[in-house]
Amino acid sequence: MRPFTQHQGLVVPLDRANVDTDAIIPKQFLKSIKRTGFGPNAFDEWRYLDHGEPGMDNSKRPLNPEFVLNQSRYQDASVLLARENFGCGSSREHAPWALEDYGFRAIIAPSYADIFYNNCFKNGLLPIVLPAVVVDQLFRETVAAEGYALTVDLAAQTVVTPSGEIFAFEVDGERKNRLLNGLDDIGLTLKFVDRIKAYEMQRKQLTPWLFN
Amino acid sequence: MPRTLYDKLWDAHAVHVEPDGMTLLYIDRQLVHEVTSPQAFEGLKINGRKPWRIDALLATPDHNVPTTDRHAGITDPVSRTQVETLDANCHDFGLTEFVMNDPRQGIVHVIGPEQGFTQPGVTLVCGDSHTSTHGAFAALAFGIGTSEVEHVMATQCLWQKKSGSMLVKVEGALAKGVTAKDIALAVIGRIGTAGGTGYAIEFGGSAIRALSMEGRMTLCNMAIEAGARAGMVAADAKTIDYMKDRPYGPKGVQWDAAVAYWHTLVSDEGAHFDAVVELNAAEIKPQVTWGTSPEMVVAVDGRVPDPAEAPNAVKKADWERALQYMGLNAHTPISEITVDKVFIGSCTNSRIEDLWEAAEVVRVLAGSGHKVAANVKLAMVVPGSGLVKAQAEAEGLDAIFREAGFEWREPGCSMCLAMNADRLESGERCASTSNRNFEGRQGQGGRTHLVSPAMAAAAAMYGHFVDVREVML
Numbered sequence: 001m002r003p004f005t006q007h008q009g010l011v012v013p014l015d016r017a018n019v020d021t022d023a024i025i026p027k028q029f030l031k032s033i034k035r036t037g038f039g040p041n042a043f044d045e046w047r048y049l050d051h052g053e054p055g056m057d058n059s060k061r062p063l064n065p066e067f068v069l070n071q072s073r074y075q076d077a078s079v080l081l082a083r084e085n086f087g088c089g090s091s092r093e094h095a096p097w098a099l100e101d102y103g104f105r106a107i108i109a110p111s112y113a114d115i116f117y118n119n120c121f122k123n124g125l126l127p128i129v130l131p132a133v134v135v136d137q138l139f140r141e142t143v144a145a146e147g148y149a150l151t152v153d154l155a156a157q158t159v160v161t162p163s164g165e166i167f168a169f170e171v172d173g174e175r176k177n178r179l180l181n182g183l184d185d186i187g188l189t190l191k192f193v194d195r196i197k198a199y200e201m202q203r204k205q206l207t208p209w210l211f212n
Numbered sequence: 213m214p215r216t217l218y219d220k221l222w223d224a225h226a227v228h229v230e231p232d233g234m235t236l237l238y239i240d241r242q243l244v245h246e247v248t249s250p251q252a253f254e255g256l257k258i259n260g261r262k263p264w265r266i267d268a269l270l271a272t273p274d275h276n277v278p279t280t281d282r283h284a285g286i287t288d289p290v291s292r293t294q295v296e297t298l299d300a301n302c303h304d305f306g307l308t309e310f311v312m313n314d315p316r317q318g319i320v321h322v323i324g325p326e327q328g329f330t331q332p333g334v335t336l337v338c339g340d341s342h343t344s345t346h347g348a349f350a351a352l353a354f355g356i357g358t359s360e361v362e363h364v365m366a367t368q369c370l371w372q373k374k375s376g377s378m379l380v381k382v383e384g385a386l387a388k389g390v391t392a393k394d395i396a397l398a399v400i401g402r403i404g405t406a407g408g409t410g411y412a413i414e415f416g417g418s419a420i421r422a423l424s425m426e427g428r429m430t431l432c433n434m435a436i437e438a439g440a441r442a443g444m445v446a447a448d449a450k451t452i453d454y455m456k457d458r459p460y461g462p463k464g465v466q467w468d469a470a471v472a473y474w475h476t477l478v479s480d481e482g483a484h485f486d487a488v489v490e491l492n493a494a495e496i497k498p499q500v501t502w503g504t505s506p507e508m509v510v511a512v513d514g515r516v517p518d519p520a521e522a523p524n525a526v527k528k529a530d531w532e533r534a535l536q537y538m539g540l541n542a543h544t545p546i547s548e549i550t551v552d553k554v555f556i557g558s559c560t561n562s563r564i565e566d567l568w569e570a571a572e573v574v575r576v577l578a579g580s581g582h583k584v585a586a587n588v589k590l591a592m593v594v595p596g597s598g599l600v601k602a603q604a605e606a607e608g609l610d611a612i613f614r615e616a617g618f619e620w621r622e623p624g625c626s627m628c629l630a631m632n633a634d635r636l637e638s639g640e641r642c643a644s645t646s647n648r649n650f651e652g653r654q655g656q657g658g659r660t661h662l663v664s665p666a667m668a669a670a671a672a673m674y675g676h677f678v679d680v681r682e683v684m685l
Binding site: 015016017018020022023026027028030031032033034037045051052054055058064083084085088089090091092093098109111112113114115119122125172173174175185186189190192193195196199203206207208210211 | 227231232234236238240247248250251254255259261267274275288290291293294297298331333334339340341343347354355356357358359360362366367368369371373375405406409410439441461462466467469470473505527528529530629630631648649651652653656677683
């Protein structure tokens with residue numbers, strides 16, 4: 001996994017609550033057996049005017065000019081500003097895969113759905129929680145100033161605005177450590193192999209019917 | 213100190229706890245389907261790893277499979293590749309798989325309990341958010357992403373932080389025609405789709421005790437739509453009865469030991485919950501969603517709400533967008549909304565009891581000369597598994613549906629998420645027993661109204677929503 005330390009990037013404001021993972025990456029693209037290549041279909045139904053299917057040449061499809069990601073001032077945005085309960089619904093990890101593949105490195109929202117939040121950390125994508133009033137302020141500032149960029153520092157747990165205003169955010173110590181260092185979860189867990197085996201022996205005694 | 217059911221399940225599976233509370237949790241069971249597993253198997257292969265415990269895994273294809281004639285196989289080449297990839301991975305790694313034409317194939321959340329693979333007291337995961345379903349068995353069950361699917365395969369464990377605990381207590385008796393689905397939608401209507409975020413929900417109270425295991429599964433299935441990764445119900449005599457003679461369940465002397473353990477799977481008297489929500493079952497009416505989020509729900513005798521009355525500006529904008537997408541006007545009575553298609557199925561409502569409820573409505577209305585209404589282009593019933601389908605056919609339910617004009621299909625996820633050929637066309641309106649009414653969920657531009665099986669059956673016969681309590685008088 002790509003580590004996340006510091007990132008400065010253009011912000012795009014996605015001003016709607018309860019954005020679900022079906023919207024982030026529609027079901028027809030989940031038929032892929034790969035982890036990559038979902039970026040061109042991120043937000044497919046909002047982003048294009050036609051119906052998308054796997055295998056289409058997305059560069060030839062008509063874009064929806066109303067959709068914020070298509071506006072010229074937000075091209076190459078890498079920080080997604082969102083509203084509450086972002087990433088609700090389906091557990092599909094294709095959602096963070098699509099956002100990461102599109103070019104996002106961080107998301108800022110007042111809250112996330114649990115599974116999506118967890119999935120982001122497995123993919124080098126940092127989901128930042130800031131209070132709703134702060135998110136409101138960032139929405140106003142983003143819309144007001146073309147080229148508005150934020151600096152995210154995971155080690156310091158801060159988001160810094162162009163005017164130098166600093167907002168601190170919380171993140172679990174373990175998740176932070178793994179993301180900062182780009183660590184492989186499975187490799188780390190396998191260091192506990194003796195404990196897992198000891199637990200399993202004990203569990204076989206207590207609930208033998210769960211082992212065949 | 214008295215403990216909740218969630219505390220007990222959590223404590224029993226904690227292998228190691230980090231200072232910040234991050235816990236290495238042992239996972240007893242994992243269900244596997246074709247959509248969220250190929251990248252996990254690929255990860256194992258790349259790193260030369262093998263599944264930790266083959267007996268803890270059970271696989272079946274469900275999302276992509278056709279619900280019509282299967283003899284020709286899957287015509288969509290992309291869907292076919294995904295299902296064939298699952299078959300190949302299960303073969304290569306030695307997993308048990310119920311392949312597409314196996315009579316036991318079905319939706320993972322239907323076959324797990326049906327086979328006794330899901331058991332009280334286990335931790336169970338699957339790369340699917342509706343894994344919360346299995347909490348109906350006093351189990352800790354939740355959906356995970358594909359990285360975690362691979363992690364569980366490789367280590368039999370997951371890193372998790374404990375959630376808060378929420379008790380949703382429903383006391384009293386449901387009116388005739390009101391079901392577990394209506395409780396689920398009423399709860400979501402009350403607390404919102406993020407109301408359960410950060411919590412594991414335990415459903416309790418006399419109305420929950422009175423539900424069958426199928427009803428409890430419907431309720432726990434929808435916990436995720438309230439934002440809670442896990443929903444659960446304490447074990448009781450119904451739980452234990454359901455487990456009898458299941459192929460993967462305990463047998464002989466192990467059965468007695470298991471039952472003794474299962475009896476402990478309840479919240480202790482006086483256990484602390486971080487949040488409590490109470491509902492009166494008698495006040496719950498049949499529910500119909502009107503918008504593009506499960507929290508956008510009213511009773512069948514209600515009207516489409518007015519965004520001018522939304523509690524805040526963000527919600528007002530959401531409601532306006534939802535009404536536009538749904539092609540509805542504020543103040544329209546729900547009973548005046550007509551439907552183009554009806555879908556009875558999904559991991560929420562495709563078990564035998566769901567089919568009984570729907571068939572009963574069809575039978576009663578057919579008796580007074582009704583058939584599926586002329587304005588309904590398609591009314592389909594998709595059983596949750598091959599075994600549910602076989603039981604329904606043995607009981608003659610398929611004939612009741614077919615004679616009234618429903619299509620009777622092969623088991624799978626079908627039009628809940630439209631990964632196979634079953635879908636809504638743009639602008640089509642559907643009464644659906646599934647779990648999500650998101651934009652585009654059942655097909656781009658499709659308009660979904662979530663209801664119970666009985667309400668969906670009644671909508672099919674009338675061509676518009678009707679109060680099933682009046683039909684069933």
